Amino acid sequence: MADSTARRVVIADDPAELARLVAERFLVRIRARTKDGRLAHVALTGGSMGAAVLREVAERPDAGEIDWSLVHFWWGDERYVPADDPERNAGQARAALLDRIEVPAANIHEIAASDSGLGLDEAAEAYAAELGRFGTEEQRWPSFAVCFLGVGPDGHIASLFPDREEINETDRAALAVRDSPKPPPERVTLTRPVINASKRIWLVATGAEKASALGLALAGANYANVPAAGAKGRKRTVFFIDEAAASEVSPDLIDPSY
Numbered sequence: 142m143a144d145s146t147a148r149r150v151v152i153a154d155d156p157a158e159l160a161r162l163v164a165e166r167f168l169v170r171i172r173a174r175t176k177d178g179r180l181a182h183v184a185l186t187g188g189s190m191g192a193a194v195l196r197e198v199a200e201r202p203d204a205g206e207i208d209w210s211l212v213h214f215w216w217g218d219e220r221y222v223p224a225d226d227p228e229r230n231a232g233q234a235r236a237a238l239l240d241r242i243e244v245p246a247a248n249i250h251e252i253a254a255s256d257s258g259l260g261l262d263e264a265a266e267a268y269a270a271e272l273g274r275f276g277t278e279e280q281r282w283p284s285f286a287v288c289f290l291g292v293g294p295d296g297h298i299a300s301l302f303p304d305r306e307e308i309n310e311t312d313r314a315a316l317a318v319r320d321s322p323k324p325p326p327e328r329v330t331l332t333r334p335v336i337n338a339s340k341r342i343w344l345v346a347t348g349a350e351k352a353s354a355l356g357l358a359l360a361g362a363n364y365a366n367v368p369a370a371g372a373k374g375r376k377r378t379v380f381f382i383d384e385a386a387a388s389e390v391s392p393d394l395i396d397p398s399y
């Protein structure tokens with residue numbers, strides 16, 4: 142019996158096809174989770190593929206069949222910039238999907254912007270407290286039904302970058318990030334314990350510039366050096382990638398049946 146928590150690698154021809162594939166599976170997953178009235182907590186990701194998937198979800202007719210009042214939206218990370226800055230992951234997600242579905246405002250848990258009145262550390266602390274509202278004594282954050290993650294060319298996920306201290310945090314749920322190698326420099330990120338409490342982690346990455354990081358992550362690199370290597374959902378961890386990003390992934394890791 143295969144290890145059900147094993148990583149799976151699913152390949153699509155190109156970014157557009159990948160976004161369609163992931164959007165379809167996301168709606169199947171959310172429908173399965175909410176059809177009996179259960180809540181679904183979802184962590185969204187920034188980056189080009191994060192928004193591309195959400196746009197595809199919004200375009201699908203079956204998106205209208207979901208009871209979005211049962212779905213809570215969070216972010217794996219956010220840029221600490223003004224709320225109306227085009228760089229904000231939340232703004233991109235609202236334009237791509239959240240403003241196009243019937244989801245209650247209270248179900249959208251944004252990370253504070255730089256013009257919110259909260260400093261960067263306070264923004265991280267406030268997000269951790271909000272996560273705690275939906276956690277338990279034992280786990281001070283929800284277990285995401287699906288945690289979306291992009292992957293950087295250096296193997297970063299969320300705003301957890303290689304060879305930096307944030308990747309080793311195991312107590313706090315969210316951290317302030319300064320001098321981010323990827324602009325903008327100030328961010329708030331979830332930590333590994335929160336990400337890996339997810340039932341499903343879906344990493345979505347395209348392009349040749351990601352091939353090396355993905356090859357290393359899937360070949361068992363150390364997560365401190367390649368953060369994507371440390372993503373491990375409780376039920377599933379799926380790397381949804383396109384052909385260009387798969388060029389350094391060992392063929393025997395690719396799941397033909399998925």
Ligand SMILES: O=C(O)[C@H](O)[C@@H](O)[C@H](O)[C@H](O)COP(=O)(O)O
Pocket residue numbers: 186187188189190191217218219220230290291292293297298299300323346
């Ligand atoms: O806020 C961010 O920048 C993201 O959360 C970051 O982790 C992103 O997902 C990756 O850098 C991949 O971005 P692309 O898909 O645009 O390459």
